[in-house]
Amino acid sequence: MKTFEELGIAEPVLRAIREMGYEAPMPVQEEVIPLLLGEHLDIIALAQTGTGKTAAYGLPILQKIDIARRQPQVLILCPTRELCLQIAGDLSDYSRYVDGLHVLPVYGGSSIESQIKTLRKGVHVVVATPGRLLDLLNRKTVDLGGVRDVVLDEADEMLDMGFTDSIDAILAEVPEDRHMLLFSATMPQEIARITRKYMKEPREVVIGRRNEGNQNIRHVYYMVHARDKYAALKRIADYYPGIYGIVFCRTRKETQEIADRLIQDGYNADSLHGELSQAQRDYVMQKFRLRNLNMLVATDVAARGLDVDDLTHVIHFGLPDDNESYNHRSGRTARAGKTGISISICHVREKGKIRLIEKAIGKKFERAQLPSGEAICEKQLFHYVDRLEKVKVDEAEIERLMPAVFRRLEWLEKEDIIKRLLSLEFNRMLDYYRDAEVIEDVDDARPERREKGDKKERTDRRAAKRESRGNDTGFRRLRLNFGKDDGLYPAQVIDLINRCVPGRKVEIGRIEIGRDSSYFEVERDAARRVADSMNSYEVDGRPISVSPMHDDADGDRGDRKPYRRKASAPRSYGGGKPWRRTPDRKRSRR
Known part of the structure; x- marks a missing residue:
């Protein structure tokens, strides 16, 4: 295996990548770097995401830039803002010891005025998303007439996202004698079209097999x-x-x-x-x-x-x-x-x-x-013990607290302390998996029979479990007359409870969102208060209806007739717009 120095990378760039921890070139870098530093040709490189493609084209391109000519000489197109920033950041890191070299990320969601201002000062490398670059071209604030190298990074993703026309429009503004590099994980038909239209006898570099997945x-x-x-x-x-x-x-x-x-x-x-x-x-x-x-x-x-x-x-x-x-x-x-x-x-x-x-x-x-x-709890337990063994202790800070702690715990044996420490961390998980339903592993050979199953038995088992949870854990299950069709999510159920129920915060248990109704658990002592409070509000003129789902030990029956909306009633959760209490003690949107 060759070194970066043997591949021809210059000393200023070598110094930077050594500080970044680069030791030996990856396969795509070993193949592409000599080609880019050698003859002037177009290249198609097929390699998986995360295999070092940015350094493969970035290192040789940076050392070929004419620093004295302060205009865009390299254009790198990529599909997203996040990748644009990552590439620009990597190139800036590679060129930290190349005096006067400027890299500019151009993307939507950031101030276009500041990008225009930087372009006017002069940059050597433009890393851009197609949409924002087209905007700059239409405003005539960027000149691509001096671009010698064009890189399409993650080309297949750009085409999947519908940037084909944008890429065509951008490449029409670049000189015909430019050097074109195309990096992609796969080779769909649209990329083949671009290679035929814009590339001249490209050299193809394939790491692994064409369209093959990462072997790691x-x-x-x-x-x-x-x-x-x-x-x-x-x-x-x-x-x-x-x-x-x-x-x-x-x-x-x-x-x-x-x-x-x-x-x-x-x-x-x-x-x-x-x-x-x-x-x-x-x-x-x-x-x-x-x-x-x-x-x-x-x-x-x-x-x-x-x-x-x-x-x-x-x-x-x-x-x-x-x-x-x-x-x-x-x-x-x-x-x-x-x-x-x-x-x-x-x-x-x-x-x-x-x-x-x-x-x-x-x-x-x-x-x-x-x-x-059981396997999950064991895995979690030993992960916690491993963290406990490796935790860093600040002796100076904790030393002054230890005498008081020792006095407080001196009545406990070491085994008791360890048991309590583990229980404090894992009681909730142990309780969950002790009562968790068995998840059936689907039999590939007989999916129809396994999928149908005994529906009555499953329904009875789930109802019994919900009843047990309501009676044993101090929670009670309530029904709400809003569901998925109304655009309701669990976070919005919590928001409704917090908005509608006055006084102290209510502890909330499990939430289930159905198609046209939902179910949620609240602490038993607060169930009646929650139901009464929420039933005195409405959303978009549609009353909120909350009713208990089963008999309770204190004789509070869940036989309230649920609200049935009229056919003409609007189906809307309310969209999170401001609320207010009306004179008849109902809540509605402004």
Whole structure:
């Protein structure tokens, strides 16, 4: 294996990448760098996300720039704002010891005036998303007449996102004798069209096999009934205590719903989808990069171009419709030579998709059984003990507190202290998995019979469990006359309770969102207060109706007749607009 120095990288850039921890070139870098430093030719490089493509084109391009000529000489197009910032940041790091070299990221969601101002001062490299660059071209505030190198990074993703016409319009503004580099994980037909139209006898570099998946990723799938997919997701998250990953969903609505349920169940999670503003996206991504979030629930489009290091897992809550999307999703983990796990939670109708993906990526999926509650608790316990062993103790700060602590705990034996310490951390999880329903593993060979099952038996078992939870744990189950069809999510149920119920905060248990009604648990002593308070409000002229679901020990019966809306009544949760109490003690939107 050659070194970066042997590949021809100049000393200022070498010094920078050594400080960044670069030791030996990765395969794509070893192949591409000599070509870019040598003859003037067009290059197509096919390699998976996370294999070092930015350095493969960035290092040689930077040292070929004429610093004295302060106008754009390199144009790099990429699909998303996040990838744009990541590439620009990497190039700035590589060139930190190259005096006078300026890199500018150009993207939507940031001040266009400040970008125009920087362009007028003079930059050498422009890293851009197609939409914002077209805006600048239409305003005639950027001149691409001096561009000698054009890079299309994640070209397949840009085409998937509908940027074909934008790319055509941008390339029409670039000199015909420019040097063109195309980097992609896959080679769809649209990329082949661009290569025929804009590239001259391109040299193709393929790392691995064409369209092949990253070989450092372990592909696993669980086959469950569709109704059990969320419970399966929770078990997977609990079985990997150090999980740091992305959960991919198919729609914006499903993404928000799954994120809300995870948050309600106590997980460090948040959502990323197209309905969020740029400021909200930035806030969520900042939390995720700082590891304040363990799981990011995202749609395919929202996660395009995300560059986050050290992801341990990618979880497919629903398999995508095409193999290329699966490749892009899975490629978020196992970056830079590391290993990762791609987990698919499937129902029986998705088995055919798994076979197609296996054929496309050239790798077999492992069929796995969901871990038992006992195995999960054991895994969590030893993870906690491992953290306890390795925790850093500030002796100077804690020493002054120890005498008082010793006096307080001197009546306890060492074994008692350890038991209490573990119980404090794990009682909630132990209780959950002791009472958790068994998740059936779907029999591939007999899906119809297994899917139908004994519906009455399952219904009775769930009703008995809900009754037991209401009687034993101090919670009572209530019904609310709003559901998914009204755009209701768990977070909005909590908001309704907080808005409608005066006095101290009510402890809230499990929340279930149905199609046209929902169910939630509140502490038993507050159940009547919650129902009475919420029943005195309305949303968009539609009364809120909350009623208990079963008999209670104190004789408070749940036989209230639920509210039935009229056919002409509007179906709307209310959209979170301001509320006020009306003279008849009902609440409505302004």
